[in-house]
Amino acid sequence: MVRILLADDSELVRVVLRDLLGQDPAVEVVAEVCDGRAAVEETARLKPDLVIMDVMMPVMNGLEAVAEIMAATPTPILMLSSNTDPHDSGSAFAAIKLGALDIMEKPTGVVTEAFSQIAQQLISKVKSISRIRVIHHYRAQRPRVETPQVVSSSRPRRLLAIGASTGGPKAVLQLLQELPEDFDASVLVVQHIADGFAPGFADWLDRETVLPVRMAESGSALTSGMVLVAPNQLHLTVCENRIVLQDSPPLNNCRPAVDAMFLSLVEQGLAEETVAVLLTGMGTDGAEGLASMYKQGAYTIAQDEASCAVFGMPKAAIARGAATQVLPLEHIAEVVTGLFAR
Numbered sequence: 001m002v003r004i005l006l007a008d009d010s011e012l013v014r015v016v017l018r019d020l021l022g023q024d025p026a027v028e029v030v031a032e033v034c035d036g037r038a039a040v041e042e043t044a045r046l047k048p049d050l051v052i053m054d055v056m057m058p059v060m061n062g063l064e065a066v067a068e069i070m071a072a073t074p075t076p077i078l079m080l081s082s083n084t085d086p087h088d089s090g091s092a093f094a095a096i097k098l099g100a101l102d103i104m105e106k107p108t109g110v111v112t113e114a115f116s117q118i119a120q121q122l123i124s125k126v127k128s129i130s131r132i133r134v135i136h137h138y139r140a141q142r143p144r145v146e147t148p149q150v151v152s153s154s155r156p157r158r159l160l161a162i163g164a165s166t167g168g169p170k171a172v173l174q175l176l177q178e179l180p181e182d183f184d185a186s187v188l189v190v191q192h193i194a195d196g197f198a199p200g201f202a203d204w205l206d207r208e209t210v211l212p213v214r215m216a217e218s219g220s221a222l223t224s225g226m227v228l229v230a231p232n233q234l235h236l237t238v239c240e241n242r243i244v245l246q247d248s249p250p251l252n253n254c255r256p257a258v259d260a261m262f263l264s265l266v267e268q269g270l271a272e273e274t275v276a277v278l279l280t281g282m283g284t285d286g287a288e289g290l291a292s293m294y295k296q297g298a299y300t301i302a303q304d305e306a307s308c309a310v311f312g313m314p315k316a317a318i319a320r321g322a323a324t325q326v327l328p329l330e331h332i333a334e335v336v337t338g339l340f341a342r
Contacts, residue, residue, distance in 0.1 A: 001026055001027075001028055002026060002027045002028070002049050002050065002126060002127055002130045003028050003030045003046070003048045003049045003050075004021060004027060004028065004029045004030065004048055004049070004050050004051075004052060004126065004130075005029075005030060005031050005032075005033070005039065005042055005043060005046060005048040005050070005051045005052070006018065006029055006031070006032045006033070006052050007032075007033045007034075007035075007036065007038070007039035007051060007052065007053040007054060007057065007062075007065070008034065008052075008053070008054040008057070008080060008106075009034040009035060009054065009056075009057050009058055010054070011034075012108075013054070013080070013106060013107060013108075014032050014034075016107040016108075017029075017052060017107060017122075018032070020107070020115075020118060020119040020122050020123070021119075021122065021123065021126065023116070023119040023120075023123065024119075024123045026127075027123060027126060027127070030046055030048055031046055031048070034057070034058070035057050035058045035059035035060060036053075036057045036058075036059055036060030036061055036062060036064055036065035037059045037060040037065070038059070039051060039053055039057075039060075039065045039069070040060065040065050040068045040069055040072070040073075043069050043073050043075055044072060044073045047073065047075070048075065049075075049076070049130040050075070050076045050077070050078060050126060050129060050130040051069065051075050051076070051077045051078070052077075052078045052080060052104075052126075053065060053066070053077055053078070053079060053080060053100075054079075054080045054081075054106065055079060055080065055081050055088055055091045055092050055095060056088060056091070061091075062079065062091065062092075062095055063091060063094055063095050063098060066079075066095045066098045066099055066100050067098050067099075069099075070098060070099035070134070074099070074134045074135055075134065076101050076129050076130055076132050076134055077095070077099065077100040077101060078100070078101065078102050078103075078104055078125070078126070078129055079092045079095050079096070079100045079102070079103045079104070080092075080103075080104060080105075080106040081103050081104075081105065081106060081197075082105070082106050083105050083194070083195070083196030083197050083200065089103070089197060089200035090200060090203065090204060092197075092200070093169060093200060093201065093204035094204075096169045096170050097170060097173065097208075099134065101129050101132060101134070101166065101167060101309060102125070102129055102166060102194075103193070103194055103197055104122070104125065104194050105194055105195065105196060105197075128166070128282055128310075129166070132166070132167070132309055132310060134309075156273065157185060157273055157274065157275055157299065157339050157340050158184075158185050158186065158222075158224070158273050158274075159185060159186050159187075159188065159222065159265065159270060159273055159274040159275070160185045160186070160187045160188070160274070160275050160277070160336060160340070161187075161188045161190075161261055161262060161265060161274055161275070161276045161277070161293075162175065162187065162188065162189045162190070162276075162277045162279065163189075163190045163191075163258030163261065163262070163276075163277070163278050163279065163281075163285070163286040163289075163290075163313070164189075164190075164191050164192070164258075164278075164279035164280060164281055164313075165191070165192040165254075165258075165280070165281025165282055165283065165285065165310070165312070165313060166192070166280065166281050166282050166309060166310045166312075167279075167280035167281065167308065167309025167310055168191050168192065168193075168279050168280055168281055169191060169193070169201060169204075170309075171279045171280050171303065171307075171309075171329055172189060172191060172205070172279065173204075173205060173208055173209070174329060174330075174333075175277070175279070175329070175332055175333050175336075176205060176208075176209045176211060176213075176227060177208065177209050177210075177333075178333030178334070178337075179209075179210075179211060179333055179336065179337060180210075180337060181210040181211070182225070183211060183225055183337070183340065184224055184225065184340055185224060185225075185275075185340050186222035186223055186224055186225075186226060186228070187211065187226065187227040187228065188216070188227075188228055188230075188236060188238075188261060189205075189227060189228065189229045189230065190230045190236055190256045190257070190258045190260075190261050191229065191230070192254055192256075192281065192285070193232070195232050195233065196232060197232070198215065198229060198230065198231050198232045199215055199231075201229060202214060202215045202229040205227065205229070209227075211225060211226070211227050212225070212226055212227065213226075213227040213228075213229060214226065214227070214228055214229070215228070215229055215231055216228040216229060216230055216231060216236050216243045216245065217243060217245070218243055218244055218245045219242055219243065219244075220242065220243045221241060221242055221243075222238070222241050222242070222243070228243060230245075230256035230261070231245065231256070232256075233247070233255055233256075234246060234247055234255065234256055235247075235248060235251075235255055235256050235257055235260035235261070236256050236260065236261050237260055237261060237264035238261075238264050238265055238268055238270065239264070239268060240268070244264075246260070248260075251285065252283055252284055252285040253283070254283075254285045257285050257286075258278065258285045258286030258289060258313070259285055259286055259287075259288050259289035260289075261289070262276060262286060262288075262289025262290055262292065262293050263288075263289045263292060265293065265298075266289070266292045266293060266296050271292075271293050271296035271297050271298040272296065272297035272298065274293065274298045274299075275298065275299045275300075275301070275336055275339050275340070276289075276290055276293045276294075276298050276299070276300045276301070277300075277301045277302075277303075277332060277336070278290050278300075278301070278302050278303065278313055278314050278317050278322075278323075279303045279308075279313075279314070279329070280303055280307075280308040280309045280310050280311070280312075280313070280314065281310055281312055281313040281314075282310050282312040282313070283312050283313060283316075284312070284313060284316040285313055286313050286316075286317060287313060287316035287317040287319075287320055287322060288320070290302070290317045290320075290322040290323070291317065291320040291321070291322035293322070294321070294322045294323070294324065299324050299339055300317075300322055300323050300324045300325075301323060301324065301325050301326075301327055301332055301335065301336070302314040302317045302318050302322070302323035302325075302326050302327075303326075303327065303328070303329055303332065304326050304327060304328050304329075306328060307328040307329040307330070308329075314326075
């Protein structure tokens with residue numbers, strides 16, 4: 001049984017969520033609250049498997065509530081946000097920085113014919129996120145170990161390709177924040193994220209990092225020092241040193257897919273010029289592509305189990321022998337920076 005706490009000041013939203021979650025007898029809504037303070041108190045009292053929480057609430061907003069929950073009673077948190085309101089979605093990403101795991105669009109009503117599909121998608125997300133082990137936000141950093149040496153290359157690297165899924169927004173942010181301002185490479189990011197939230201993700205990264213971050217657009221050139229983020233529902237690929245966005249079928253049930261990006265770089269003969277990084281996430285997306293990149297001369301890095309929110313995609317890649325190195329998140333930027341040093 002997955003025990004859920006709902007926190008939203010809109011009774012309609014709570015009713016819709018309760019009806020959707022009620023389609024699975026293995027999911028139980030154990031409490032409903034309408035403000036952030038009550039969410040903190042009921043999480044401590046009931047210790048649910050997952051909190052689904054709105055960003056904007058009275059008494060205490062969602063950001064403050066996330067911070068208190070992660071400090072006192074660490075619990076997986078799924079944020080509710082409107083993807084059409086930049087302030088709302090921006091606050092949701094700030095909540096992820098504080099420890100929330102993922103974002104979903106706030107339901108405003110359910111079309112009858114789509115009800116079952118929406119319920120199935122929500123229940124699948126809820127079950128997967130509720131199993132993630134979360135830790136106190138204030139935990140001390142793990143002792144640093146000596147950074148492994150990087151392998152030199154006879155060809156200059158000029159592309160950094162990053163793939164991530166669940167737990168990825170925070171990991172991608174940390175990696176990009178630790179890259180130098182004069183980072184001499186084009187950066188491509190494929191992050192699995194709820195529909196409508198890719199632009200907000202790019203805006204958030206742009207505000208939080210020294211490198212400029214933009215949404216990828218078809219035809220745009222690869223530019224050194226620029227980070228390009230895949231949009232929702234389009235594969236990010238490269239052809240003749242330009243971005244090509246494709247609406248071809250999903251790979252690994254994902255679009256955009258990390259594999260689509262990695263495999264396009266292989267097809268274009270760019271593997272030897274690329275450092276490919278596969279971060280936290282569920283499933284196997286990126287594993288096949290990373291293996292192909294590795295075989296064609298890319299320097300490939302998989303995030304280690306201890307620092308992953310979900311050790312799914314990196315685990316699948318490691319099992320395929322696709323990683324040049326397996327590294328904790330806090331070492332990845334250091335190694336990447338060294339690989340691009342002139």
